[in-house]
Every structure is written in C-alpha cells, then in structure tokens.
Amino acid sequence: xxxxxxxxxxxxxxxxxxxxxxxxxxxxxxxxxxxxxxxxxxxxxxxxxxxxxxxxxxxxxxxxxxxxxxxxxxxxxxxxxxxxxxxxxxxxxxxxxxxxxxxxxxxxxxxxxxx
Numbered sequence: 001x002x003x004x005x006x007x008x009x010x011x012x013x014x015x016x017x018x019x020x021x022x023x024x025x026x027x028x029x030x031x032x033x034x035x036x037x038x039x040x041x042x043x044x045x046x047x048x049x050x051x052x053x054x055x056x057x058x059x060x061x062x063x064x065x066x067x068x069x070x071x072x073x074x075x076x077x078x079x080x081x082x083x084x085x086x087x088x089x090x091x092x093x094x095x096x097x098x099x100x101x102x103x104x105x106x107x108x109x110x111x112x113x114x115x
Contacts, residue, residue: 002026002104004095009109012085020080020109022095027076029053031097034078036069038091038111045094049080062088087115 003025012018020036028034035050049059049069057069068081082089090113095106 002097002099002102004097004104004106006093006095006106006109009093009111011112011114014085014087014113014115016085016113017081017083018085018111020082020093020095020111022078022080022097022106024076024078024097028071028073028078028097031099034071034095034097036078036080037094037096038089039094039108040091048093051078082111085111085113087113089113 005023006020008018008020010018031053033050033052036048037045038048039045047060048063049067051057051069051071059067066084071078090111092108092110094108097104
C-alpha cells in the first residue's frame with residue numbers, strides 16, 4: 001500500500017513562506033506525476049502544482065512566480081516551496097501521486113495565512 005505523508009503546514013503571516021513536504025513510501029520514480037492540491041471548506045479541491053517523472057512542472061495561474069515544486073529522488077520526497085503567501089492561499093494542502101496501479105492521496109496539511 002502506497003503511503004504519502006505531507007508535512008510543513010502551519011500558520012504564517014501574509015508575505016511569509018512555508019515549505020511543504022510529501023514523503024512517499026516507495027521510489028517516486030515509479031509515479032508518472034506528483035501533484036499538490038488545496039481545498040477550502042465549501043469549494044472543490046484545486047490543483048496547485050505538479051511535477052512529472054521527467055521533471056516537467058506546471059502551476060496554477062494563481063501561484064505562478066510564488067510557488068515552486070521540486071523533488072528529491074534520494075529521499076522519495078516532493079516539496080512545495082511557497083513564498084509571498086496570501087490570505088487566499090489558506091487551505092488544506094494534499095499530495096497526490098499516480099502510477100500504473102492507481103492514484104494515491106496523503107492526509108493533508110493545513111496552511112493558514114493571516115492577513
């Protein structure tokens with residue numbers, strides 16, 4: 001059973017930074033893509049950023065230039081560096097990974113940005 005464990009969330013003032021981590025229970029080379037999503041109460045989960053096994057990245061327009069997704073293959077971990085945080089970045093951030101057998105989700109980590 002694949003496990004994804006997110007960490008790094010917390011409370012931060014607007015303009016601050018946080019780095020989220022998503023640690024996988026197996027080699028991240030086996031995943032076609034790993035993505036970060038966020039969700040706020042009453043809204044659909046939205047894609048924030050993604051990185052493929054080849055290293056290609058994509059970002060939601062709302063976070064371009066502020067967030068950076070990266071991977072450390074030796075640690076089986078994907079990171080989301082979040083800078084210049086805004087109040088509207090508040091939410092629960094989830095890590096998602098896909099391989100040929102299925103799609104996997106972490107338990108989420110709360111990010112709260114105070115204005």
